[in-house]
Amino acid sequence: xxxxxxxxxxxxxxxxxxxxxxxxxxxxxxxxxxxxxxxxxxxxxxxxxxxxxxxxxxxxxxxxxxxxxxxxxxxxxxxxxxxxxxxxxxxxxxxxxxxxxxxxxxx
Numbered sequence: 001x002x003x004x005x006x007x008x009x010x011x012x013x014x015x016x017x018x019x020x021x022x023x024x025x026x027x028x029x030x031x032x033x034x035x036x037x038x039x040x041x042x043x044x045x046x047x048x049x050x051x052x053x054x055x056x057x058x059x060x061x062x063x064x065x066x067x068x069x070x071x072x073x074x075x076x077x078x079x080x081x082x083x084x085x086x087x088x089x090x091x092x093x094x095x096x097x098x099x100x101x102x103x104x105x106x107x
Contacts, residue, residue, distance in 0.1 A: 043087055047080040054080075 054073045058065065065073070 040091065044084070047084040047087070050080045051077050051084075 054077050058070065058073055
C-alpha cells in the first residue's frame with residue numbers, strides 16, 4: 001500500500017476553476033484537462049531538469065569535483081529521483097478507476 005504524500009499535483013486538483021455554466025460541458029472538461037496536463041508536465045519536468053543538470057555536471061571532463069561535492073550531487077540526484085517516482089506513482093494511482101460501489105458483487 002502506498003502512502004499518501006501531499007504534493008502540488010494533489011493540490012492542483014483542488015484548485016481547478018469552477019465550470020462555467022455558459023460553456024458546453026465537453027469544452028469545460030477539455031479546459032480542465034488541459035490545465036491539469038500542463039501542471040503535471042511541469043511537475044515531471046522539474047525533477048528531470050535537476051537530475052539532468054547534476055549528471056551533466058558530474059560528467060564534465062574539464063572539472064575535477066572533490067568527493068564531498070560528488071556526494072552532494074549524487075544525494076540530490078537520489079532526492080529528485082525519489083520525487084519523480086512518487087509523482088509517477090500518484091499519476092498511476094489517479095489513473096486506476098475506483099471499484100464500483102453498490103451492486104451485487106460476487107454473484
